[in-house]
Amino acid sequence: MRDLRTNSLAGELLIALDRAGSVPMHRQVEAAIRDNIRSGRLRLGTALPATRTLAADLGVSRGVVVEAYQQLVAEGYLTSRAGGYTQVAIGPGPAPAPAPAEPAPAPRIDFGYGRADTVHFPRAAWLRSARRVLTETPHERFGYLSGHGMPELRAALADYLNRVRGTAAEPANVLICNGYAQGIALLIQVLAKSGAKRLAVEDPSADDDCRPAAASAGLELVGIPVDDGGIRVDALERSDADAVILTPSHQWPTGAVLSAEARAAVLRWATRRGTLIVEDDYDAEYRYDRAPVGAMQGLAPDHVVYAGTASKTLAPGLRLGWLVVPPRLVDGVVAAKVLADRGSPALDQLVFADFLSRGEFDRHLRRMRPMYRRRRDALLHALREHLPELRPAGIAAGLHLVTRLPPDLDEAAVVAAAALRGVGVHGVTPYRIGNAGDGGLIFGYATLSERTIREGIGLLAAAIVEVRSGRR
Numbered sequence: 001m002r003d004l005r006t007n008s009l010a011g012e013l014l015i016a017l018d019r020a021g022s023v024p025m026h027r028q029v030e031a032a033i034r035d036n037i038r039s040g041r042l043r044l045g046t047a048l049p050a051t052r053t054l055a056a057d058l059g060v061s062r063g064v065v066v067e068a069y070q071q072l073v074a075e076g077y078l079t080s081r082a083g084g085y086t087q088v089a090i091g092p093g094p095a096p097a098p099a100p101a102e103p104a105p106a107p108r109i110d111f112g113y114g115r116a117d118t119v120h121f122p123r124a125a126w127l128r129s130a131r132r133v134l135t136e137t138p139h140e141r142f143g144y145l146s147g148h149g150m151p152e153l154r155a156a157l158a159d160y161l162n163r164v165r166g167t168a169a170e171p172a173n174v175l176i177c178n179g180y181a182q183g184i185a186l187l188i189q190v191l192a193k194s195g196a197k198r199l200a201v202e203d204p205s206a207d208d209d210c211r212p213a214a215a216s217a218g219l220e221l222v223g224i225p226v227d228d229g230g231i232r233v234d235a236l237e238r239s240d241a242d243a244v245i246l247t248p249s250h251q252w253p254t255g256a257v258l259s260a261e262a263r264a265a266v267l268r269w270a271t272r273r274g275t276l277i278v279e280d281d282y283d284a285e286y287r288y289d290r291a292p293v294g295a296m297q298g299l300a301p302d303h304v305v306y307a308g309t310a311s312k313t314l315a316p317g318l319r320l321g322w323l324v325v326p327p328r329l330v331d332g333v334v335a336a337k338v339l340a341d342r343g344s345p346a347l348d349q350l351v352f353a354d355f356l357s358r359g360e361f362d363r364h365l366r367r368m369r370p371m372y373r374r375r376r377d378a379l380l381h382a383l384r385e386h387l388p389e390l391r392p393a394g395i396a397a398g399l400h401l402v403t404r405l406p407p408d409l410d411e412a413a414v415v416a417a418a419a420l421r422g423v424g425v426h427g428v429t430p431y432r433i434g435n436a437g438d439g440g441l442i443f444g445y446a447t448l449s450e451r452t453i454r455e456g457i458g459l460l461a462a463a464i465v466e467v468r469s470g471r472r
């Protein structure tokens with residue numbers, strides 16, 4: 001009778017025992033291990049199971065395994081180690097680590113997220129500012145920095161934000177950070193130190209920046225549903241939150257604009273309870289069809305932290321962001337910034353200050369707005385033509401729009417079918433925090449030409465037909 005058993009060498013080593021045959025058991029075990037070593041299946045350095053374990057696995061007495069191991073030690077196949085274990089003594093070394101999995105191929109047409117088109121980064125103007133800064137800045141300005149940021153940039157930003165976004169910013173309250181991602185992380189640390197326990201966020205929203213920071217500061221994150229008028233203030237009032245992060249000018253991802261009544265109600269909530277509003281004004285510079293909505297910070301500078309970034313206007317790789325904070329929070333945020341990295345790079349700040357104060361930032365935005373608008377219009381047109389059932393929302397501003405999906409279409413199936421056709425599009429569901437809602441698709445359009453947008457929507461329409469017909 002042949003008896004094939006796997007033993008405990010990761011369940012991979014097969015030892016065939018012929019219990020009815022004339023070859024003694026210890027010889028059979030010995031031969032099987034020898035074969036495994038010769039074939040390279042057992043590699044140099046592999047530890048064999050304890051004799052008792054292998055004997056139990058094989059259903060033989062321990063003496064059978066002891067005798068087999070001793071013979072193989074004598075032949076030089078195995079070696080006995082201090083500590084009582086037996087190791088393979090010859091052959092090739094451990095198998096090389098498997099090659100890292102290939103990253104998924106980038107989609108050929110990527111509607112992902114809503115990024116600035118860095119092809120149009122204003123290199124020439126930036127270079128002029130960089131040259132001026134390098135030529136004119138005294139050496140002593142290249143020393144260690146304060147956690148506030150360079151005074152030139154803080155003054156230039158205060159001017160710009162008060163003029164364009166209606167903030168009430170003083171250079172003393174403007175702090176420079178490495179993008180919004182660092183700004184929110186610093187604020188969360190300060191909030192936690194001041195005793196905050198619960199942080200409200202819009203649901204859906206991108207919580208990848210604030211979630212890890214909240215977790216490490218011990219703050220509970222609570223998702224507050226968003227509807228067509230922005231965050232649901234009734235739910236915020238019930239949440240017992242100590243602070244809320246909002247994208248009031250263009251909610252990410254739904255594109256909703258916080259209504260005037262809701263703004264007033266959120267501000268009343270913050271004033272009454274002494275809580276803090278963080279206003280993430282990430283893409284407010286892009287308005288296409290209507291007058292811009294001013295920043296909330298201008299209405300209640302003591303209760304609102306304004307957070308801005310160059311990621312959507314210039315390039316995310318610059319890692320330039322800024323906060324306008326109530327005076328009582330300045331020292332705490334500066335201390336957290338010093339602890340984090342001793343301040344953002346001086347040269348980049350000075351270059352951006354020069355760029356801003358010479359009007360280059362305004363010029364760049366004036367150039368980009370009509371281009372993004374044309375791309376948005378191409379997207380709206382293509383959706384109307386190929387997918388009229390997908391109703392776009394949040395179209396008036398920013399670099400992305402969103403469409404709800406009809407109930408018969410599964411969001412994940414549509415995203416997967418589009419990916420197979422080389423089209424990258426995000427679903428809304430991965431950005432839901434805790435409240436269920438309709439499926440939807442997010443279309444970032446800023447980095448795609450009008451032709452590519454039309455082609456991408458055509459391919460998406462074909463993918464949706466495929467999903468509907470049950471082929472995917």
Ligand SMILES: Cc1ncc(COP(=O)(O)O)c(C=O)c1O
Binds near residue numbers: 180247282309311321
């Ligand atoms: C909602 C939102 N806020 C802020 C940012 C900017 O982040 P950062 O300045 O860290 O690049 C983004 C970037 O994509 C975003 O989607």
